[in-house]
Amino acid sequence: MSRATVSRVVNGTRNVDPEIQRIVQEAVAATGYVPNRAARSLVTRRTDSVALIFSVPDHQAADDPFLGQVFSDPFFGRIVGGLLTVLRPRGVHPVLMLADSDDARHSLVSTLRQEHADGVVLVSIAPGDPLPFMLTEAGLPTVLFGRPPTPTPVSYVDISQQAGARLAADHLVARGCRRIVTIAGPYDSAAGQERLTGFRQAMAEHGVAYVPSVEGGFTQKGGEGAMRALLAEQPDLDGVFVANDLMAQGALLVLRDFGRRVPQDVAVVGFDDSSAALAARPLLTTVRQPVEDMAAEMARLLLALIDDPEHRTRSVIFKTTLVARESA
Amino acid sequence: MSRATVSRVVNGTRNVDPEIQRIVQEAVAATGYVPNRAARSLVTRRTDSVALIFSVPDHQAADDPFLGQVFSDPFFGRIVGGLLTVLRPRGVHPVLMLADSDDARHSLVSTLRQEHADGVVLVSIAPGDPLPFMLTEAGLPTVLFGRPPTPTPVSYVDISQQAGARLAADHLVARGCRRIVTIAGPYDSAAGQERLTGFRQAMAEHGVAYVPSVEGGFTQKGGEGAMRALLAEQPDLDGVFVANDLMAQGALLVLRDFGRRVPQDVAVVGFDDSSAALAARPLLTTVRQPVEDMAAEMARLLLALIDDPEHRTRSVIFKTTLVARESA
DNA sequence: CGTACTCGGGAGAGCGCTCTCCGACGTGGT
DNA sequence: ACCACGTCGGAGAGCGCTCTCCCGAGTACG
Structure with a gap:
């Protein structure tokens, strides 16, 4: 049995004799074999993970409690939830990153250029954030939450x-x-x-x-x-x-x-x-604001962009609705 | 100039002639070279990322809004913030994972066995969660938030x-x-x-x-x-x-x-x-509950465990304090 | 019965790095 | 002057996978 055949069975590419498939699968189960992700990434050039970057205004590093506050924003959870509905079925995992200084932004971009992730979902609440530009410049598939501060050829979702x-x-x-x-x-x-x-x-x-x-x-x-x-x-x-x-x-x-x-x-x-x-x-x-839907759409846009780098940038604008409760 | 020398300069292992270091660094800067993470992982067996798993009680997959609610828990943000204070300086990134069904738990464990992450930070709010056991069974360095439901040889942080x-x-x-x-x-x-x-x-x-x-x-x-x-x-x-x-x-x-x-x-x-x-x-x-401190300690415990797999499991119990405000 | 074509498995290169060896060179001691 | 030793760069194997060839066997058709 050659490695190639095993690879074909595991990945389901090309046809493999059902009998041989069975044998391979049994062997895999018996030996507890699991393919190595790094080796696979090396050749496929895919990591099956995307970066989820929260970019916030600069603040003093000493002011550590702030870190927690960023992620306590109710937005954060809704976005993660929305992304996961699309990413999980595709076996893609989000990697959490925080951009809270220029240093952080630079180290982050260079990390990503090492093919740490296949693409980037960027939620920026920093005014005039340079990150959208830096990321597209680096050729990284990117989708923003909200229109970029300066016109940039990048996909985004937003509301009117x-x-x-x-x-x-x-x-x-x-x-x-x-x-x-x-x-x-x-x-x-x-x-x-x-x-x-x-x-x-x-x-x-x-x-x-x-x-x-x-x-x-x-x-x-x-x-x-x-x-x-x-x-x-x-x-x-x-x-x-x-x-x-x-x-x-x-x-x-x-x-x-x-x-x-x-x-x-x-x-x-x-x-x-x-x-x-x-x-x-x-x-x-x-x-x-349909944040979960917007996040899910971000994930879809990003995956499309990753699959086809020539994919043209798109923006999707969501409708808001009035939810009448008690206060008005 | 051999690849080996470049590798040595980039990673700072062994002594390299300062002059050659300079030349290499200039060349790196000039060509915009960035090492490939997958290739490095393949040989070092390190991914420089850890999984951050939230394990919650099972729920219907159709019930998608729940996903967002999980991550809207104020705990979530504080934990992420605390982890980041320790992980970021070490260049380690957290990968977000959600365990909300037995299927999810299994696919998650097999993902992790593919060396997707170097270790696991597990926050479980699922009663009788089997995940702590599954993870230690799989030999994955793991640290829990809260004492494991069944006695398990695993490190954790908790409060009294x-x-x-x-x-x-x-x-x-x-x-x-x-x-x-x-x-x-x-x-x-x-x-x-x-x-x-x-x-x-x-x-x-x-x-x-x-x-x-x-x-x-x-x-x-x-x-x-x-x-x-x-x-x-x-x-x-x-x-x-x-x-x-x-x-x-x-x-x-x-x-x-x-x-x-x-x-x-x-x-x-x-x-x-x-x-x-x-x-x-x-x-x-x-x-x-000093959640940020606890999360930071989890990160420290985990990194120690990753560096030395023989490291014995430890539990760290934090003190609570009463914060007197207006309601009592 | 022979030829052309299809189908499926095997061989082997190569992804980009690290790391162990090895060897060249320089230094100091005898 | 010679040898032992320390220092540092180079060569090359190998990490574990995928994927492109190639080739044998089976099938259909003339």
Whole structure:
């Protein structure tokens, strides 16, 4: 029995006599033989793993607790879950990497050039992240979560931020809210910016010329501060659009402290439909981002790109939906 | 210039003439050469990656959203963060794997036997999980988060659950609580069981013979239901020990719905000190589990085990601390 | 019955590295 | 001046697999 035949049986390439197949399989089972992945990779040039990179703003290395926070983001789990639905059936494993400094980004790219992974799924929340460019430059099959900060020939999935914000505007107006304010995301993030402009534009079409806004940094604490500032600026407000659920959770707490009933006095609409929306009281009405579906699509795009490097880059834009719960 | 010399320069083994080192490095830089990982793995028998396995109770594959929930557990992020503090400086990457069925467990073990990873970090929340046994059986260097369900010669990190529960009991009693109840974790989980018995034992030592308890399944929803049940059973309760923060978050909501002020009317102590503790209002007083430190220690134990397979198995038990916030 | 073609197994090269040997050269001691 | 020894580069095997040939046997057709 030659190694070639065994290889053919194990990999199911070409036809092999059923009898011989049986013999080989029995021998494999009996000896507990397992093929060596490194040797296979060496010749197939495939590792059957993809890198899952989270790229975040730089921070001091000493500030280690931050590491945990990155991965505690509810997004992270949903993305991993979505990826796995597609990757697992294909026998592909995700390798976790964190890009939190320029050093990290460089060492990461050189690691990947060693054929550590067949491709890259990149989730970047760092403004002006150079990583999308670095990765495509290095010729690595790459798919992004969210449009790249600078136009780059790279595949990505995203949602229409503006359409999502419009959903929130329509809902608040339909409820009869008139004195509407918004808690925005960071101005240097595409998502923060577009949700704000989309919301304002939709409100303008509803005849509301100006919508006060305060930036809340996408954190619960930030949302609390922003809500307080807005209550000071416009005490008679009756509707708030908050650019993510975490900030909305903070806003709800502040509204309660100020004795405003939600939704009777003030209606609140969040964005994302993350676990925070269900942890909040009242339950948060929010614009749902189909993160799991988006992640699954990323995996599909990436696998296609890996199978055919000539595959042209594509972007897939997902629809958001309004999930009406209690807060609006 | 021979390949051997280049290899020596790149890996820094043996002495190489500084002049030649310089030449090689320049050539490497100029040609953009990067060594091939698979080829190196083939001969060194090292992959420089470790598997990070989350093993959870079986569930229907169709029930895909569950996948996301697994990784949304606040634990997950903290563990990843802790591991990375140790693994990154060593150039080791974690490969994410999910064991959510017997099939998954088997395919996972056979994948690992192909030398896909140098070792395994296993976080199991599946009762009676066979994976610890399967992994050690396969001769894979393994470190567990939490004591193995059946005695197995394997390294692990854990906390003293009983000592943690005692911390909560002491705190509630010191506050003057007398009619104390507890929301327990699943009875088939070691953590759930030990926190309950530890708490009851400590209370007994404080002269309280019986502590009503209801099981809350470690979820927020379960915590809400359990709290309602306990309020019905003992309407005059003035203290609650909840076996994790997620359930405590649910309990707080129910207490508020029932018009009980926390901590004035009812004191609440959680367990874990997860992000949920800070998201809750009032801020949750809780028993802190140093998850990041534990994860870092897992990484250290695993790397030691990989470097020296004869290394004897070790367990490291961490201390819990009470973090006093607002709820008790 | 002979030829052309198909089908399936074997031989062997080669993937890109590391590492053990070996040998060349330089140095110091006798 | 010669030899022993230490230092460092080169040659080449070999890690375990896949895959391209090649060839023998079986089959169909003229």
